[in-house]
Amino acid sequence: MKLLIVEDEPVLLEEVEHYLGQQGFLCESAPTYLLAEDKVSLYAYDVVVLDITLPDGNGLQLLRQLKNLHPETGVVIISAKNSLDDKLSGFGLGADDYLTKPFHMEELNARINALIRRRDFKGSAVLTFEELEVDTEAHEVSVAGEKLQLTKKEYELLLYFIINKNRLLSQRSIAEHLWGDDYDMADNYNFVYMHIKNLRRKLVSTAGTDYITTVYGMGYKWTAAS
Amino acid sequence: MKLLHKTTLLYLLATTLILVAAGVTLMLVLRGLVDDEIDEELRLQYDLIVEQIRGGELPNVPLTTIAQVSQGPTAELFGDSLVYDRVQHLHEEYKYLRKTSTINGQNYQIMVMDAHVGWQEFFRTIFLVFLVMAASLVLAGAIINYLAARSIWRPFFQNLNILKQFSVSAPQPMQLQKSSIREFEELREVLEEMTHKSWQEFSSLREFTENASHETQTPLAIIRSKLDRLSQYPVSEEMAEHIVHAKSGVDRLSRMNKSLLLLAKLDNNAFTDKQELNLCEKLQEQAGQMEELFTLRNITLELSCERVRMRANTYLCEVLISNLLANAVHYTPEGGTVSGALTKDKLVFRNTGQPIGLDSAQLFKRFRKGQQSNHSTGLGLAIVQQICQVHGWRVNYGYQTGWHTFTISF
Numbered sequence: 072m073k074l075l076i077v078e079d080e081p082v083l084l085e086e087v088e089h090y091l092g093q094q095g096f097l098c099e100s101a102p103t104y105l106l107a108e109d110k111v112s113l114y115a116y117d118v119v120v121l122d123i124t125l126p127d128g129n130g131l132q133l134l135r136q137l138k139n140l141h142p143e144t145g146v147v148i149i150s151a152k153n154s155l156d157d158k159l160s161g162f163g164l165g166a167d168d169y170l171t172k173p174f175h176m177e178e179l180n181a182r183i184n185a186l187i188r189r190r191d192f193k194g195s196a197v198l199t200f201e202e203l204e205v206d207t208e209a210h211e212v213s214v215a216g217e218k219l220q221l222t223k224k225e226y227e228l229l230l231y232f233i234i235n236k237n238r239l240l241s242q243r244s245i246a247e248h249l250w251g252d253d254y255d256m257a258d259n260y261n262f263v264y265m266h267i268k269n270l271r272r273k274l275v276s277t278a279g280t281d282y283i284t285t286v287y288g289m290g291y292k293w294t295a296a297s
Numbered sequence: 298m299k300l301l302h303k304t305t306l307l308y309l310l311a312t313t314l315i316l317v318a319a320g321v322t323l324m325l326v327l328r329g330l331v332d333d334e335i336d337e338e339l340r341l342q343y344d345l346i347v348e349q350i351r352g353g354e355l356p357n358v359p360l361t362t363i364a365q366v367s368q369g370p371t372a373e374l375f376g377d378s379l380v381y382d383r384v385q386h387l388h389e390e391y392k393y394l395r396k397t398s399t400i401n402g403q404n405y406q407i408m409v410m411d412a413h414v415g416w417q418e419f420f421r422t423i424f425l426v427f428l429v430m431a432a433s434l435v436l437a438g439a440i441i442n443y444l445a446a447r448s449i450w451r452p453f454f455q456n457l458n459i460l461k462q463f464s465v466s467a468p469q470p471m472q473l474q475k476s477s478i479r480e481f482e483e484l485r486e487v488l489e490e491m492t493h494k495s496w497q498e499f500s501s502l503r504e505f506t507e508n509a510s511h512e513t514q515t516p517l518a519i520i521r522s523k524l525d526r527l528s529q530y531p532v533s534e535e536m537a538e539h540i541v542h543a544k545s546g547v548d549r550l551s552r553m554n555k556s557l558l559l560l561a562k563l564d565n566n567a568f569t570d571k572q573e574l575n576l577c578e579k580l581q582e583q584a585g586q587m588e589e590l591f592t593l594r595n596i597t598l599e600l601s602c603e604r605v606r607m608r609a610n611t612y613l614c615e616v617l618i619s620n621l622l623a624n625a626v627h628y629t630p631e632g633g634t635v636s637g638a639l640t641k642d643k644l645v646f647r648n649t650g651q652p653i654g655l656d657s658a659q660l661f662k663r664f665r666k667g668q669q670s671n672h673s674t675g676l677g678l679a680i681v682q683q684i685c686q687v688h689g690w691r692v693n694y695g696y697q698t699g700w701h702t703f704t705i706s707f
Contacts, residue, residue: 080515086522124511151514155568155612173518173551176525224589239528243548250586252552262589289528289537 072187075116076100077107077133078149079125087120090176091183094235104128111137117190118145118183121166123157131160138165145186149174175244177235184234200233201295202278214278224249225270232283232293241290267291301446308442309435316431324423328416335411336375339394342409350400360391360410368404371397377413389413452476456485463492465499466566503565510558517551549674556676559616560663563683568610576614577602577639583618584637587626595632602639607707609688617684620677621646621703628653628701644705653701657694 074096078084081102088098099116101107104127111119111133119137123130134146146166150157158169167189168182188196188207198205202215210226212219221229231248232240242260249266267283275281280296346363349356355363360380374395379388390413397406456473463471471492473485524544532540562568580602591598625635625648633649659665661682664675681703685692691706 080519082519083515083522086519086526089526151511151518172514173521173547176522239525241525241528241544243544244525262593265593286528287534287537288541 072117073097073114074099074118074120074183075107075110075114076120077102077104077125077130078120078122079103080122086176087179090238091180094180096183104130104133107133108136112140115141116144118147118186120147120149120179120183123148123150123152123161131157131164134161134164134166143190145183145190147179147182147186149179175241175247177231177238177240177244178248181231181234181248198230198233200236200282201280203233205230205233214274217277219273219277221270221273224266225273228266228270232291236293236295239286239290239292245291300450301443304446305439305443309439312435312438313431316427316434320423320427323427324420327419327423335392335413336394339375339392339409339411340373342411343394343396343407346407346409347398347400347405350405358409362408364406366397366404366406368397370399370404371395371406378410380410390416449478452478452481453484456481456488460488460492465492465495466503466564467496470496503561506561507558507565510554510561513554514551517547517554521547521551553674553676556674556680559680560676560683563613563680563687566687568613568687570610571608572611573606573608574611574614576605576607576609576644579611579614580618580637580639580644583615583622587619587622590626591635594626594629596626596629597634599634599636601637603641605639605641613684613687617681617705620681624677624681624703642707644707646703647700649699650701652696660694661692 072095074091076084076087076091076098078087078100079102084100084102088100092098099110099114101110104125107121107125108128110116121130121134125133130148130150134148137144137146142165147168147170148157148161148166149170149172151172161169167186170179170182185207196207198207204213206212207230210223212221212226212229227249228245231245242263245263245267246260249263267285271281271283274283282293282296284292284294286292342358342361346356346358346361350363376393376395378391378393380391381387382389391410392413393408393410395406395408397404399405452474453476456476459471459473471489473489476482476485521544524540524547528537528540528544580600584598584600588598622635622637625646628650629635629648630650635646635648638645638647653660655665661678663679665678682692685705688707693704693706695702695704
């Protein structure tokens, strides 16, 4: 998968590039409008991560150009503006998703993955992790052929973990993924704990393996059974 | 009282007074003149009679009495008397002159009379004429005055209307109508300069707020991502604690920033688009999303709603409901009850809990928190109030017998 990351803030750009690179994406970066314009006209990308506010141009303009050249490219907008107008005009121009800064890397990764699944596997999108199989179309999880009964939130949680495997996920990152960032979740991290406890119990009883490690105070990590 | 009415009324008053004075003066002068004329007439008649008596004959003139008296000559005496008029069958006023003179050695008392002008009728006629004159003068004057004043004052009133609608948060600065009257023109210039200045200051302030919030988001994103990255490394428990604290600080800051940005946008009237929406649906949707929060804290959530359709901003309605629900979850003790009821004219959220000792006005202020809680930004209810203001709704808070009540009246 080839990704282009358009972001003018070098530290953030490096961070995104680093994490998505780790996740197996082939990342290219463009810190300015002009550079991004060049790259878009020269190469085809699977997904473009696009910052709207660039010092030398408007990301929406770039989006328009991109969609003219490569209508099949997926676009995730990342913006400092939580503006409905920008969101609507972004979607109107063919963007697939919109993330507001500051966001968690895992969330961006999850969005990109969801976008790729939607685009590339029409009908059957199955993620596998060891003996686990996640059918993202039917929202079903099975362990070595045996079905795992999960609630909607547990399913979302599992998917988030698998997509961001080997990464420590903070409670907040999980909470925001499951419930959105509209509420203050700080005193409600108990939920995250509850859902993880339930998911763990189900996984252990069916698969016999606990993929989730608790890192005290910091969060949770999904790793292969060693 | 309106300016036009005031000037017209003053004019009316002045005209009436002048006309009354003129009428009275005219009456007095006329009366004096006529009186003098009658007196002269009576004197003439008297002289003629005296002459005739002197010539040796005793004239028999109607309305004249001549008597020989013993007393000596007297001075002229004018008086009024009533004489029966056989034609009109009523008593008429007459004026008489009585004087005793010595003619040919004899004392004659002679009294001559003349019909008085009917003063009452005189008065009435003059009064009527004046009344009609006064009425038409006043009416015509008032109309002319009113119309003239209205056209003169028109730019003033138009500008007054523009001024009434002026808001510093308007997208354009105020433009007033020009006038050919110098005073109005001066007023316009002063007003335009003043409002332009405040408009400019306000828009630069809101631009600053928005920009500041936006600009803060990027560094916050950097801090957060770096802290996330840091926590990927194996760290000691002590280190982990520091990272967690730093993260929660960043999270709070970014939440606060988002809330401030929303408030700034509400101040700027950035949400002008309104859609037809079903508020009941929104309420159930938001409650559904937060269901787990309620269950986990063992809070009973009771919802009742009528189908209410209204024109409002969808996004803002979602924020409004979620803020009120989040507030309820936050402040309801475990095992408590939260209820939301939507009717045609109001939306009421109630929750059990201890009194917080803040009144309605304080509660909706920015950065005001019930308990000095670390987690809440203290902006949620300020946002609720602002959203209500944008839609022209009213929000009230009250506490009664263990229940906190938030009422939004549409």
